[in-house]
Structure formats: C-alpha cells, structure tokens
Amino acid sequence: MPSLRQGGQAGLALALALALPLALAAGWEMAVDTGAASGRLLPPPSRIGATLWELAASGDLLVHVEATLIRVGLGFLFGAAAGILMGTAVAMLPLVRRICDPSLQALRAVPSLAWVPLFILWFGILETPKILLIAVGVFFPVYVGVSGAIASVDRKLVEVGRIYRLSRGAMARRILLPAILPATLVGLRTGLGLGFLFVVAAELMGASEGLGYLLVDGQQLGKPDQILAAIIAFALAGKLADTLFVVLTRPLTRWQDTVRESL
Amino acid sequence: MLTVDALSKTYADGTQALSGIGLSVAPGEIVALIGGSGCGKTTLLRLIAGLDRASDGTVTVDGETVREPHPRIGVVFQEPRLLPWLSVADNVGFGLAGLARSEYRARVGRALERVGLAEHGGRWPRELSGGQQQRVAIARAFVPQPRVLLLDEPFSALDAFTRRGLHAQLLDLWAESKPTILIVTHDVGEAVTLADRVVVMRPRPGRLDETVAIRLPRPRDPVSARYEEAVRRVMAALDRSLHPPVARRDPAAEVRAGWW
Numbered sequence: 001m002p003s004l005r006q007g008g009q010a011g012l013a014l015a016l017a018l019a020l021p022l023a024l025a026a027g028w029e030m031a032v033d034t035g036a037a038s039g040r041l042l043p044p045p046s047r048i049g050a051t052l053w054e055l056a057a058s059g060d061l062l063v064h065v066e067a068t069l070i071r072v073g074l075g076f077l078f079g080a081a082a083g084i085l086m087g088t089a090v091a092m093l094p095l096v097r098r099i100c101d102p103s104l105q106a107l108r109a110v111p112s113l114a115w116v117p118l119f120i121l122w123f124g125i126l127e128t129p130k131i132l133l134i135a136v137g138v139f140f141p142v143y144v145g146v147s148g149a150i151a152s153v154d155r156k157l158v159e160v161g162r163i164y165r166l167s168r169g170a171m172a173r174r175i176l177l178p179a180i181l182p183a184t185l186v187g188l189r190t191g192l193g194l195g196f197l198f199v200v201a202a203e204l205m206g207a208s209e210g211l212g213y214l215l216v217d218g219q220q221l222g223k224p225d226q227i228l229a230a231i232i233a234f235a236l237a238g239k240l241a242d243t244l245f246v247v248l249t250r251p252l253t254r255w256q257d258t259v260r261e262s263l
Numbered sequence: 264m265l266t267v268d269a270l271s272k273t274y275a276d277g278t279q280a281l282s283g284i285g286l287s288v289a290p291g292e293i294v295a296l297i298g299g300s301g302c303g304k305t306t307l308l309r310l311i312a313g314l315d316r317a318s319d320g321t322v323t324v325d326g327e328t329v330r331e332p333h334p335r336i337g338v339v340f341q342e343p344r345l346l347p348w349l350s351v352a353d354n355v356g357f358g359l360a361g362l363a364r365s366e367y368r369a370r371v372g373r374a375l376e377r378v379g380l381a382e383h384g385g386r387w388p389r390e391l392s393g394g395q396q397q398r399v400a401i402a403r404a405f406v407p408q409p410r411v412l413l414l415d416e417p418f419s420a421l422d423a424f425t426r427r428g429l430h431a432q433l434l435d436l437w438a439e440s441k442p443t444i445l446i447v448t449h450d451v452g453e454a455v456t457l458a459d460r461v462v463v464m465r466p467r468p469g470r471l472d473e474t475v476a477i478r479l480p481r482p483r484d485p486v487s488a489r490y491e492e493a494v495r496r497v498m499a500a501l502d503r504s505l506h507p508p509v510a511r512r513d514p515a516a517e518v519r520a521g522w523w
Contacts, residue, residue: 159314160344163332164358164407178348255348255387 043225051225067210072195075134083142091150130202137198138191145187149180196238270320279468291441295458303469304447337409343396345388352384358407374402394425414446473500
C-alpha cells in the first residue's frame with residue numbers, strides 16, 4: 001500500500017523534525033527543575049506554557065492577536081492592491097514603466113524599517129503609520145511579481161488568442177489573467193509573510209495592544225516568559241495565515257506542473 | 264478559395280523576406296509549401312493568417328480581403344500552444360463562441376474522438392505526450408470548421424511513427440469538411456503524403472519556384488513506385504531551386520549558330 005507507506009514516511013519525517021526542539025525543551029525543563037539553571041532569563045517550557053494559558057484564559061491573548069491580525073490584514077489589503085495596480089500599469093504602459101519603475105526600484109532598495117522614524121513624524125504613533133508600514137512591506141514583492149509576470153506572458157499563447165479574435169477583455173480574462181496568476185500568488189504569499197515581519201516593527205513603535213505590544217511590555221517589565229509566549233503566538237498566527245493562503249489558492253493553480261506542497 | 268496576390272514583406276531593417284508571392288488554392292485542395300529554413304515559409308503563412316501585415320499585395324479568402332485573423336482561417340502552429348490552465352477538452356473548444364453547453368460538448372467530444380483522445384478530455388495538457396498535444400491543437404483548429412487551414416511545420420518535432428499516425432488523422436479530419444489546407448514543411452515525404460500540389464520556395468527574398476502536382480489517390484502507399492516517383496520529382500525540383508541553371512555557354516549551340 002503506497003499511501004500507507006507514504007503516510008508512514010511523512011510521520012517519520014515529522015518525528016525527526018520535532019526530535020531536536022522537543023529534546024532541547026525537555027533538557028532545559030530538567031535543568032531548571034533540578035536547579036542546574038535558574039531559568040530567570042530563559043524560562044522553562046512549562047512556565048511559557050502557563051503564561052500562554054493565562055493570557056488565553058483572561059481573554060488578553062485574543063485581544064492582542066486580533067489587533068495584530070487586523071493590522072496585517074489591512075496592510076496586506078492596501079499593499080497588495082497598490083502592488084497589483086502599479087505592477088499592471090508598469091507592465092502594460094511603457095511610458096508609466098519608464099517614469100515609475102526606476103524610482104520604485106530605488107525605493108525597494110531602502111530597508112523598509114528605515115521609514116519608521118519618518119512615518120512616526122508624519123502620522124504619529126496611532127494606526128495609520130503601522131498599517132502604512134505593513135503595506136509598504138507587502139507592496140514590493142507583489143509589485144515585482146505582477147509586473148514580472150505580465151512582462152513574461154508567452155507571446156505565443158497571446159497569438160492563439162489573436163487567431164480566435166478575442167476582444168481585449170476576453171484576451172485579459174482568458175489568457176493574460178490565468179497566465180500571470182501563479183507568479184502573482186507567489187508575490188502575494190511573500191507579501192503576506194513580510195506583512196507579519198513588519199507588523200512587529202510597527203507595533204514596536206508604540207502600541208497599547210497587539211502581539212508586538214506584548215513583546216515590548218515583556219521587555220520593560222522583565223517578563224521573558226511573556227516575550228516567548230508572544231513569539232510563539234506570532235509563529236502560530238503567521239504559519240496559520242500562510243497555510244490558509246496556500247489552501248485557499250491551491251485550486252487556482254491545480255494545472256501547474258510544480259506542486260506547491262512544501263508549505 | 265484562397266488567393267495570394269503579389270504578396271511582399273520587407274522588414275523595418277530593409278530585409279526583404281518575401282517578394283511577389285502569387286498563389287491560389289482551390290476549395291478543398293491541399294498544398295504543401297516546401298523549402299529550406301529561412302526561405303520565408305513561416306512568414307508567408309503568418310501573413311495569410313493575418314498575424315503579420317504584408318508590405319504589399321493582398322490575401323483573399325472567398326473574395327474577402329484578409330488583414331487580421333479571420334473566422335474562416337484556422338491555424339496549427341509548430342508547437343501545440345495549448346493553454347496549460349484549460350483541460351484538454353476546453354482547449355479543443357477554445358475557438359467556439361456562443362454555443363449552448365450541450366452543443367459545445369458534442370462538438371468537442373466529436374473532435375476528441377476523431378483524434379483518438381476521447382478518454383483524455385478531462386486531463387491537463389501537461390499530462391499528454393508531444394504527439395497527443397499536437398493532436399489536441401489540430402482538433403482545436405478543426406472544431407470551428409474553418410474554410411482554410413494553415414499548418415506551420417506541425418509535425419516537425421515528432422518522431423516518424425507519431426508523424427505517420429498524425430498524417431492519417433489529419434487526412435481523416437480533412438475528408439469530413441474538406442477545408443483548403445496550406446501546410447508548410449521541410450519534409451518531402453510529408454509533402455507527397457498529404458498534398459495535391461507541392462510548391463517549392465526559394466530564399467532571399469522568399470519567392471515561389473516550381474510547382475509539382477501529386478496525382479495519387481488517397482490513402483497513399485509510401486512504398487509504391489508511383490509514390491517514390493513523386494518523391495523523386497519533388498527532390499529534383501528542390502535541387503533545381505538550390506542550384507538554379509545559370510546561362511551556360513553551350514559550345515554545340517554556338518557551332519550551330521555559326522554554321523547558320
């Protein structure tokens with residue numbers, strides 16, 4: 001039974017992948033338990049778990065996760081929309097490309113965190129600069145993905161559309177859109193990942209809620225267990241969002257040779 | 264009726280690709296264009312298809328001038344050019360517009376059957392072999408029932424076995440609706456197997472040279488003496504186009520002239 005063997009192999013791979021972190025966690029737990037280490041700066045897994053549980057039980061965790069997800073969601077929405085619009089305009093209109101692309105490429109070279117002080121100066125420390133920063137992070141991979149995808153659409157397939165006298169709209173819908181979809185989705189997925197990267201920076205610049213706030217709060221109050229709990233929550237939220245994205249978009253690229261199985 | 268009149272193509276850099284091409288193909292006739300690479304065969308086909316603009320001259324189908332892709336002209340390219348995101352069946356039906364779902368399915372199903380791919384309609388193009396993909400492309404071109412079908416070296420990337428099978432299937436499909444076929448090839452055997460007429464092209468600038476008529480009943484037996492004789496005639500025409508006779512001095516003729 002090949003499927004059973006594949007299942008067994010997948011199980012084995014998972015077990016091997018988990019062995020190292022689990023062994024390290026158990027070792028650290030024992031070290032603190034036996035008094036060999038104090039665990040003051042690096043709390044044992046049990047205490048991190050307890051902190052996470054307390055945060056979840058009090059409802060605080062939900063509030064923070066929600067705040068972070070809303071920021072990432074809005075930033076992703078604005079950044080992705082701008083990226084798709086600009087990417088399309090630059091790829092379709094040579095004049096727009098000559099005017100805009102060099103500047104955008106130059107801006108892309110700026111480490112996006114360098115914008116933080118400027119954004120704070122311009123927009124204060126409320127929601128606007130946070131969402132803007134995330135949107136900037138999301139924008140570039142989407143922009144590069146979309147403009148590159150449109151520029152590299154196979155001219156031979158466009159000719160097939162011409163042979164059947166497709167209108168401009170039909171050409172876009174039946175040939176261009178499906179052709180650029182895979183690269184666009186890759187750009188969006190990268191953008192989503194960067195969104196989670198940038199929300200941390202955004203929330204570090206001053207927030208009263210959000211997982212990033214938990215990080216800062218934990219640092220200022222000397223609670224490493226809270227910091228680690230926030231990091232774990234970040235990892236879970238990011239992974240969940242990515243998995244959701246892949247699962248939702250997979251039917252769109254079923255026809256492709258390369259199976260996007262590695263999540 | 265496909266008519267090409269004084270067709271020329273000069274590129275922006277001054278290269279003359281085609282010069283004064285004149286050709287008319289009767290309804291239901293199969294004409295093969297043969298010649299070495301770079302002689303403008305593909306350029307000529309693209310002009311007739313309306314994909315490129317001629318510098319001079321006209322193409323007409325049943326009296327209508329062709330400047331852009333025309334509903335009565337179908338094209339099969341050298342590569343299958345299937346749309347990878349559509350199923351095999353939807354690729355075959357790509358050129359059908361405004362049909363009821365049931366009619367669409369029936370016509371696509373019939374075409375798939377004709378090319379022996381009835382069971383593959385639900386698969387993705389990438390799951391088919393090269394020969395199968397080209398069959399899908401041929402079915403796609405036939406489904407809208409074109410009056411003129413242009414084929415640009417459609418079998419050149421396939422092995423000899425696959426190619427022979429595809430020749431038979433192409434002729435089967437042709438026999439049903441008898442469209443005019445213009446096929447570009449560099450394979451003499453292919454030209455003799457398929458065509459009523461073989462037209463030899465000469466390069467730089469591309470122009471039509473000799474025409475060899477193939478008057479053999481179909482299906483044609485490639486090991487018959489008449490087939491081989493036809494191949495030899497095409498070969499000879501090709502040779503003459505490669506080594507055009509120069510005005511040679513003929514000593515005997517001079518002697519005769521002097522004697523007079």
